[in-house]
Amino acid sequence: MDLPTKARVVIIGGGVVGCSVAYHLAKLGWTDIVLLERKALTSGTTWHAAGLIGQLRTSNTMTKLARYTAGLYTTLEEETGVATGFRQVGSVSAALTSERLEELYRAAAMARAFDVPAEELSASEVKEHYPHLNLDGVTGGIWLPTDGQADPANIALALAKGARQGGARVQERVRVTGIAKTGRRVTGVDWASDDGTAEGHIECDMIVNCAGMWGHEVGRMAGINVPLHACEHFYIVTEPIEGLSQLPVLRVPDECTYYKEDAGKMLVGAFEPLAKPWGMNGIPESFEFDQLPEDFDHFEPILEAACNRLPMLAEAGIHTFFNGPESFTPDDAYHLGLAPQMDNVWVAAGFNSIGIQSAGGAGHALSQWMDSGEKPFDLGGVDIGRMQPFQGNKTYLFERSKETLGLLYADHFPHRQKATARGIRRTPFHHQLLNEGAVMGEAAGWERANWFARAGQEREYRYSWKRQNWFDNSAAEHRAIRENVGMYDMSSFGKLRVEGPDAEAFLNHVGGGDFSVPVGRIVYTQFLNSKGGIEADVTVTRLSETAYLVVTPGATRLADQTWMERHKGAHNVVITDVTAGEGVLAVMGPNARKVLQAVSPNDFSNAANPFGTAQEIELGMGLARAHRVSYVGELGWEVYVSADMAGHAFEVLREAGQAHGLTLCGMHAMDSCRIEKGFRHFGHDITSEDHVLEAGLGFAVKTAKPDFIGRDAVLRKKDEGLACRMLQFRLTDPEPLLYHNEPILRDGEIVGYVSSGNYGHHLGGAIGMGYVPCKGESAEEVLASSYEIDVAGSRVKAEASLRPMYDPKSTRVRAEGVASDGLRESAA
Template identity: 40%
Template sequence: MTLPSAARTVVIGGGVIGCSIAYHLAREGRKDIVVLERSKLTSGTTWHAAGLVRRLRPSATLTKLINYSIDLYGELERETGQATGWTQTGSLTLATNQDRLTNIKRQVSLGRAFGLEAEVVDAARAKELWPLIETDDVIGAVWSPADGRVNPSDVALALSKGARARGVRIFEDTAVTGLQKKGGRVSSVEIGERVIEADEVVIACGLWSREVAAMAGAHMPLYACEHFYILTKPLAEVQALCKGAHLPTLNDQDAFLYARDDVEGLLVGCFEPHAKGISTRDLPADFSFDLLDEDWDHFMPMMENALRRIPALERAEVRMLLNGPESFTLDSQFMLGESPEVPGLFLMGGMNSTGIALAGGAGKAMAEWIIAGEPTMELNEADIRRFGPEMNVLGALEARIPEVLGRHYDNPYPGRAMETARGQRRSPIHAGLVAAGAQFESRGGWERAVHFGGEAAHLPLSFGVPAWRAQVGTEVEACRNGAAILDQSAFGKIMVQGPDACAFLNYLCAAQMNIPEGRIAYTQILNALGGVESDLTVQRHGPETYLLIVGAGEVVRDLKRMRESRGEFRVEFTDMTSGYAILGLAGAKARDVLQATSNTPVPDLKRFHFAPVEIGLARGWAGRLSFTGEEGFELYIPADMAMTAYEALLAAGAGHAGLYASGSLRIESGFRAFGHELTPGTTPHEAGLDAFCAMGTGFVGEEALRNHIPARRIVSLLFDNPDAIPIHDEPVYFGGAVVGQITSAAWSYRFGRSVALAMINAPLDQLAANQVVAGFEVEIACTRYSARAAFQPAKEAFQ
């Protein structure tokens, strides 16, 4: 078989991910698909993966993808005759301290929202399930009977066999040497002197994906780490226990370990705290079915943990210490989607040691995205558009990725933050916030102030009452009754200009954009299915000039959608994010403080209006709106004058507030946030924002919303018991049945208990007929807490 000169779709990479994408494209009816593999099928990360499959993940999307994968792996054996090795063994996760037990109980509760049942067991039951373990320090465990394992290479071979049967052409020993573009769109693939023209190109080549994407000028921020596990020779204790069967997968996350039986011996792997990154520059050009050097000095602390947990290992003969590279991302979630920089180039990688479990479902999701032109399911946490080019800095990746692997088993406490690659993007007033005692978290590369109590009010982290509760309470008070500065400079700012600016934005945005100059419109950008792609405000500065203020994580996705939507509109748009600071000024005294900074009168603005303003020595403009729901302004100031404006506000009596305070107030006010209440799978009607949709203007997604009656809605929840501390995603019950999940939660200083927003599907009729409906329960770490719900904001409904 010779290489074709053209193909509809070219997939680069013959591991389990590339084979899955090709298989699903073909199964969906796509013809003329070519897979190019630089070595042999299953080489790279696939062949040395441990093959563990855990059904339960931190979100509905990831859990759905893995459940599909498991179903597929069974079907593939019947379809192709190629075994995948899927075996349902169950998994056992140990807890040796109370926080770990709370965390795994939270996972059990989360699983119930998806219909997955797991059992909390004691140490004695854990010993019965895994007789080889020492349990003297175990205070509890979770038994998940639906989990299992596969043979990764066999899965990839089954997928490739199924793909070939549907006409996919696969070429091994075929290394891609370049990518070509025409008019900015990917157009062909170079293999030495040969060229394959293509309508779409898919990059799924594991460790090398970042470098291959760079051939087309695309950004794919991932990096590799060394990943270790030992394999032992057959062990009498394992032989006696298994007898043709298998032990459950063992997870001892407090010791950074996982284990399973393997060919009558044991496989014991780790996510060690001090991981080792490795650059592809340090690998041989022909690295494929290869391993890195054994490093017993590095692995020995984990080996000591393993010997403590599984004493039988002392009698085992180690067959090998396997050290294979795997790729990880900055936020420990994999990435997929069309490149924001290069149309027609689709990217998938950075699987963070979940590639085998996710391969089936993620491959299907990617194939559907390629065919439909946009996602067909909720994929927000994996969407590659969450990463901007500034996050693809090699120095940041080399620093951060080893920490990502090293914290794989960390408890996901509220307030947990990464420590490496910090300070990449800083607000123009960052130095002032540092001097004021800000505690920062890195979000999307930006340093964001979460509160102003410093580390003393931040640690220790906890699933219970956080150390910062009192500090944030003072900041909330300032936002209500004083004047508090909230640094919102990380928000994206996109300037839209041109003769067709108004018409273009009326097509792009759901709200009416033909507003007077000096007005601000609140709106959403929707996809063709009516789901929310972005949540933003739009300022009209002139007949042909608008400024969009978007969430910090929405700039890349908004610019991509704008490029795709421009068509014949005479319009230009420019990312102005780094050019301006945004200072929120919230509270009853906000106007007085603002006036005290200026020798000119502060305009008497109505809500959602803006006007020029002088702040100390700075000139900018003020908008009358606040994301806290309290009285206040947003102040838009050129970056080079932001510090002098900030200093003038402080001198006039302003205080500070961070994201935790604004989050509490936001949830009390019922304000929706993108990535929480608003996602590409959520419609404005479900979010209660249909009043902001200007039906009849022809905006993208309008047709999908016509006659749309939502079967689920966002509600406000107020807990009855002050001991209830939800975080997010907890299942909501009504009448004994799961009816939804928490989307955002915070402590309410107004009510002295937790308040939340939740997406629920029942009882919508009762909520429509009554201001408040009781009888709800929320399960947190296997304990249910009663709550009341309302369509209205909490601060209005529960007074």
């Protein structure tokens, strides 16, 4: 077998995603591409995919990628001569409850913001679009006319042919047997032919793991973490049904089912609530176009509901009962990008049954990233860097995968928490908070107190698109922070110690702020990319002449550490994750100083401990470090205490707080306070795609200092002027709720969407953040317009502001002191 001994890239896996990556790299002019497939192309999971091509996803970025995919599939057949079977038949989603109907109507509104055609349907209009449907219980639905369906295997073969036409080598029946590594780089792959007659080594500059349900094991070979697990996925195909003509794709998520007409037959598939994980002990080496054993008892309840929903199925014979594996990730989002653990290992895997509709866009985006070295746009929702190291644990993946398959069609309620594989990461205050009535949520595996139940109140979520059962609890916690004093656990936030003789110079290179500050000073700033987009949103405390503490969101700790590691260059620094070493209690509110003075002999006055400074303190009978900084817009301190003394610190603060009416608060209250103050939320309001000046965070970037990443882009934007501005909105009707992605209308026209939303309990209405185009306009002209927000199809008037609607001058956080320039209290 004559395989090359050198390549620019080796792609491992010949499913639709691997073929797409090869195709798009070839389109960019790469020629020394080698794709290795262990058996035949498509023989893993691609061949048995249902081939549904939906265009509306849960974010603007993912929708952009799905729309690109659909566009590609319309031209691929003409380009390659391979029939893709793509037909734009449209899709109908039918709701059986009022809650599901609101979800669908919110999705239709979101589609308008993302420029995807969508139409809300009444129950009778659902019937008009899908006449075979039994309307029992149907409350309405939505119609997406540009959705479609296609032949999955032929799409992959067309992409492979296009890649070959561009010069790529696509080789079947060759498996990767080993991966050679030096430090943080792969140097080549060992291969062997399927028949055992040949073997060899390919030296390469990089590899791409497109191994699908083998991606976890291939990742381990390459020294990276790819959390995914295979599950059984069931569908049936009927015998031909007389008179059946082309139909839209139909989804009835309340019954976990989807329906596709194909060549006069019906395919009925399901994403049942309790899935069956498969392959716990590995996938058989011989697996090729394999089916799994039938389990009719497992599928029967789904089929019974389907026969009721589409009565014609009851008369149709079953031609095929299919059970095949698909891979699922812990959060139902796929893995794309450069793996944190290595510097030349890329990943495109774990597509959660949406691989066909995602492959085109994923291959397009990844190839651009590989070619330029920078993400083409925000990919945070699927970036492999979001996965925590523990999530590669096989037992964890087995337990979580039971739930994630079914979550595809479950109600996507706001604040919905995963039910499986919980309790893995616990802060030092976990049991103390539970004893006080905490109701936990999960973020990056951390158990976090989201709200506190009252005595006798059930301690669990009751989900809804309206006010959920914890709404009043969180409102009381919010008011405690605003009017008196609240305390919440911030231990899950990432803590990265940057230490060494070059620590100051390194941070001045990687961060936009000025880190040449005295010991004890806190700097709020961003890490920028070369385009001025925001890669991280951090506070940095100088601990000593040679050490700083970088505090990041818990979910992005690994990504932020990786960003710093990859930009160290010649700087002599060590970056260490110390997140688990310290517990953090935030004591916030007008009476926060009184509480701290009751437990510590240290001086918390403005003179001794002004906003933006940290000091070592005695706390009870122990020691701590008090950072005077706030994410809620009030006087307050974040109290850092070593894990061994954390329990004592909680007891001391809780007891002293009793005299001052201290209220324990959760993450929901923290978020509602931060949005009233106009503080940005990383991943929603600010991403790698959002320019720091357009985000309103120019105050945190010091262009007077030379040579930091993104400086030129900031100066260019100052010269060019802003193309958009981040605004804060308040609905004038106090009843509707905002979450994210609701369309923003300016003078009656959609101009953007809400990037994050919550309820402003002090301001008396739902609050949202969002970008509005403003090229050539002054701030006054932007604010002179009238604004509305589309909430599930209803337009609601909104006030708009560039300055924080709550305490715009930040007098409360300063508490009569002088504000420190460049800290979070100025963030809007």
